Amino acid sequence: MSDARKPSLPGAGAAVTRPADPAAAATEPGAAGPAAPYDALLLLSFGGPEAPEDVVPFLENVTRGRGIPKERLKEVGKHYFLFGGVSPINEQNRELLAALRKDFAGHGLDLPVYWGNRNWAPYLVDTLREMAADGHRRIAVLATSAYAGYSGCRQYRENLADALGQLAAEGLPALRVDKLRHFYNHPGFVRPMTDATLAALDALPEAVRSGARLAFTTHSVPDTMAETSGAPDDPARGTPGGAYVAQHLDLARQIAEAVAEATGVAGRPWELVFQSRSGAPHTPWLEPDICDHLEAVHAAGAPAVVMVPIGFVSDHMEVKYDLDTEARAKAAELGLPVARAATVGADPRFTAAVRELVLERAATERGEAPVRCALGALGPSHDVCAVACCPNPRAPRPAVAEA
Ligand SMILES: CC1=C(CCC(=O)O)c2cc3nc(cc4[nH]c(cc5[nH]c(cc1n2)c(C)c5CCC(=O)O)c(CCC(=O)O)c4C)C(CCC(=O)O)=C3C
Numbered sequence: 320m321s322d323a324r325k326p327s328l329p330g331a332g333a334a335v336t337r338p339a340d341p342a343a344a345a346t347e348p349g350a351a352g353p354a355a356p357y358d359a360l361l362l363l364s365f366g367g368p369e370a371p372e373d374v375v376p377f378l379e380n381v382t383r384g385r386g387i388p389k390e391r392l393k394e395v396g397k398h399y400f401l402f403g404g405v406s407p408i409n410e411q412n413r414e415l416l417a418a419l420r421k422d423f424a425g426h427g428l429d430l431p432v433y434w435g436n437r438n439w440a441p442y443l444v445d446t447l448r449e450m451a452a453d454g455h456r457r458i459a460v461l462a463t464s465a466y467a468g469y470s471g472c473r474q475y476r477e478n479l480a481d482a483l484g485q486l487a488a489e490g491l492p493a494l495r496v497d498k499l500r501h502f503y504n505h506p507g508f509v510r511p512m513t514d515a516t517l518a519a520l521d522a523l524p525e526a527v528r529s530g531a532r533l534a535f536t537t538h539s540v541p542d543t544m545a546e547t548s549g550a551p552d553d554p555a556r557g558t559p560g561g562a563y564v565a566q567h568l569d570l571a572r573q574i575a576e577a578v579a580e581a582t583g584v585a586g587r588p589w590e591l592v593f594q595s596r597s598g599a600p601h602t603p604w605l606e607p608d609i610c611d612h613l614e615a616v617h618a619a620g621a622p623a624v625v626m627v628p629i630g631f632v633s634d635h636m637e638v639k640y641d642l643d644t645e646a647r648a649k650a651a652e653l654g655l656p657v658a659r660a661a662t663v664g665a666d667p668r669f670t671a672a673v674r675e676l677v678l679e680r681a682a683t684e685r686g687e688a689p690v691r692c693a694l695g696a697l698g699p700s701h702d703v704c705a706v707a708c709c710p711n712p713r714a715p716r717p718a719v720a721e722a
């Protein structure tokens with residue numbers, strides 16, 4: 320990777336300058352502002368179907384080259400058809416996109432925001448083509464996945480490499496893309512998630528509230544994928560569940576502590592559980608599953624459970640189906656009161672966090688040493704992934720934004 324631009328604002332990170340010549344601003348959008356050297360932000364997400372006829376082609380996109388059993392695909396297709404073939408994810412990304420633009424404008428940050436997906440329109444390659452046509456060359460990327468791991472980090476960087484390869488094949492100008500660090504421990508993610516947990520507790524009948532357990536949930540992944548998640552020099556790599564699990568546990572513990580503080584209830588039991596398992600039955604994936612967990616704690620006498628979907632940035636189908644439909648049905652069958660915490664979505668504290676992450680990385684790229692906000696025990700994640708970070712479980716493939 321080469322970058323011709325030299326730090327344009329040496330020294331104080333607070334300086335905000337505009338080019339004196341408006342024509343210069345037109346040729347290098349945003350490049351001289353506080354987000355320099357970035358010209359634009361790309362919101363990079365998973366994508367989802369928006370009509371019944373989209374469901375099968377969407378699932379084909381998701382599963383191309385992966386050994387997902389046909390049975391599982393039929394089952395997941397049913398989840399989408401139950402909601403009219405519409406995944407909530409695209410609408411939520413449109414809301415996040417609008418909220419980010421509003422936040423940036425409200426803070427005088429002149430940085431255009433675009434949106435592209437891995438598996439459905441607007442496809443990443445089309446968005447990058449549009450960004451190139453609009454004159455952008457250096458792009459910050461926010462993936463809508465907060466944690467380390469192949470699916471949430473490297474796979475997006477592989478998608479970026481594929482899309483940039485396509486643009487190069489079309490003879491378009493070269494773009495440089497930098498993926499922003501994992502944000503699971505940024506206060507702008509931790510605090511809305513904590514408030515959502517408190518609100519969900521409040522939604523339980525008062526008689527069971529103080530005894531309610533917290534079940535932090537995230538996407539299950541194969542054990543091997545979890546164990547190899549994170550940078551090779553990350554102390555969590557090699558612990559059970561790797562950085563993927565360590566990061567979730569770090570956030571869960573913080574929320575549990577904040578909830579104890581706010582409610583005055585000490586020692587409330589909590590655990591990290593998993594959902595949305597796919598893959599072949601003989602391949603080990605992270606457990607326990609949320610439904611098995613509900614059964615187990617009910618049998619052990621738990622009066623209620625709050626499900627806290629810390630693994631999901633917004634109400635994806637995994638939240639709408641696996642939690643709000645399947646896990647709620649299991650709880651009803653058991654007679655176990657449950658509540659589900661809201662996801663962070665377009666919370667203004669989260670959009671502010673994204674702005675801070677862009678400005679932080681921009682300052683770092685200019686050679687400054689910005690404050691890197693992080694709560695919890697693990698500290699801020701690396702900006703640039705190592706070549707051996709979160710390896711592809713099938714075969715190595717080119718990925719961007721790595722050392
Ligand atoms: C860690 C993780 C995240 C969180 C990080 C992130 O956000 O990226 C995530 C997100 C998502 N996963 C999603 C949907 C699907 N994931 C699948 C399959 C898989 N996911 C995996 C992991 C993850 N997935 C894995 C290891 C597989 C097995 C195949 C493979 O190795 O890739 C399949 C195939 C069928 C099935 O097996 O279930 C579908 C349909 C949607 C869209 C939901 C909507 O429409 O709202 C979203 C946001």
Ligand SMILES: [Fe+2]
Nearest residue numbers: 365470538595
């Ligand atoms: Fe998934």
